[in-house]
Amino acid sequence: MSTTIPTIDLSLPRLTLVELIRTVCLTHGFFHIISHQFPPLLKQEAFEYSKRLFALSAAEKIRFKMSENHYPGYEAFQSYSLDSTNTTADLNEGFGMTAVCYDDETRWPVETAENQLIGFKVCCQQYHAAMEELSKTLAGYIAEGLGLEEGYFEEYFVKPMTQVRLIHYFQGEEADIVDDGKPRIGAGLHSDWGLFTILSQDNVGGLEVYDLNSESLIPVHPLPDALVVNSGDLLARLTNGVYNSSQHRVLAPPPGVHRYSIPFFCQGNPDYLVNVLPLSKDWNEWVQGKSKCKEAGSGVRKWEPITVSAYLLMKFQRSKQGGKKTAAA
Numbered sequence: 001m002s003t004t005i006p007t008i009d010l011s012l013p014r015l016t017l018v019e020l021i022r023t024v025c026l027t028h029g030f031f032h033i034i035s036h037q038f039p040p041l042l043k044q045e046a047f048e049y050s051k052r053l054f055a056l057s058a059a060e061k062i063r064f065k066m067s068e069n070h071y072p073g074y075e076a077f078q079s080y081s082l083d084s085t086n087t088t089a090d091l092n093e094g095f096g097m098t099a100v101c102y103d104d105e106t107r108w109p110v111e112t113a114e115n116q117l118i119g120f121k122v123c124c125q126q127y128h129a130a131m132e133e134l135s136k137t138l139a140g141y142i143a144e145g146l147g148l149e150e151g152y153f154e155e156y157f158v159k160p161m162t163q164v165r166l167i168h169y170f171q172g173e174e175a176d177i178v179d180d181g182k183p184r185i186g187a188g189l190h191s192d193w194g195l196f197t198i199l200s201q202d203n204v205g206g207l208e209v210y211d212l213n214s215e216s217l218i219p220v221h222p223l224p225d226a227l228v229v230n231s232g233d234l235l236a237r238l239t240n241g242v243y244n245s246s247q248h249r250v251l252a253p254p255p256g257v258h259r260y261s262i263p264f265f266c267q268g269n270p271d272y273l274v275n276v277l278p279l280s281k282d283w284n285e286w287v288q289g290k291s292k293c294k295e296a297g298s299g300v301r302k303w304e305p306i307t308v309s310a311y312l313l314m315k316f317q318r319s320k321q322g323g324k325k326t327a328a329a
């Protein structure tokens with residue numbers, strides 16, 4: 001039984017990588033990647049800006065609060081719960097942005113020497129662009145693992161709706177912390193909506209993923225220089241549920257400790273039709289007996305085709321009904 005997620009070295013031979021990635025997609029779809037192309041200094045810089053951004057006073061942060069649930073903008077502490085069954089809101093605050101929001105002058109913090117945010121927006125834009133490049137590389141491995149051409153997802157990446165979110169987890173003001181013996185939740189149990197997510201996390205820990213083999217939550221221990229990748233709902237839909245859309249959550253750090261993370265959500269072209277892929281006979285044979293999904297190879301369709309934008313809108317509306325207000329997961 002695995003006690004944590006696998007680490008996949010992207011410098012391994014391509015065929016090995018493709019095989020490793022597709023195998024992990026059948027169980028929980030979570031893996032670390034190392035030897036990736038993402039610049040380490042850019043990651044470090046983004047975390048430094050994120051700390052300075054969240055260190056601003058509440059009154060300053062509210063000035064660039066997101067409007068009408070549209071990124072870019074600040075999402076206040078405890079403004080939603082990713083698990084609609086939770087009675088308390090998630091213990092985090094965030095700042096979200098989409099691939100198309102950099103021309104928008106509003107809802108970005110004013111960058112001054114005093115708040116040490118000069119260069120913040122440029123850093124976010126570079127981070128976003130570098131993640132988008134990496135996500136195309138990963139999509140190529142995933143496509144090949146499905147028996148398709150490396151460039152199969154090219155259309156998905158035309159004007160994609162990718163998102164980056166800076167997140168700051170903490171328990172809140174000391175006076176507000178109640179110890180009822182229950183785990184404090186930084187982000188409630190959920191799956192992400194896109195093809196997959198690429199996450200940078202600091203060294204605090206708290207991320208957990210539901211593993212289908214052991215039927216339990218397993219920790220995603222921080223690994224320096226690694227990025228965490230997890231499969232999302234659209235990948236599950238494209239494979240008729242054979243690839244798992246990972247359920248995961250974040251435990252809040254202990255009182256007085258602060259955790260920072262930066263997920264990149266690989267949400268594609270709004271008009272891209274999400275339908276069961278033309279999967280080869282070889283692939284269908286390969287999954288037989290390996291997948292936990294009863295529809296695997298049976299030809300029984302689990303979901304009707306839907307465009308990326310319609311799917312995201314549906315999830316967003318449902319999440320609002322359930323009390324979850326973010327477009328992120």
Ligand SMILES: O=C(O)CCC(=O)C(=O)O
Nearest residue numbers: 187207250261263328329
């Ligand atoms: O912060 C993390 O480690 C994960 C965040 C997450 O799952 C999300 O925002 O969808």
Ligand SMILES: [Fe+2]
Nearest residue numbers: 191192248329
């Ligand atoms: Fe998530």
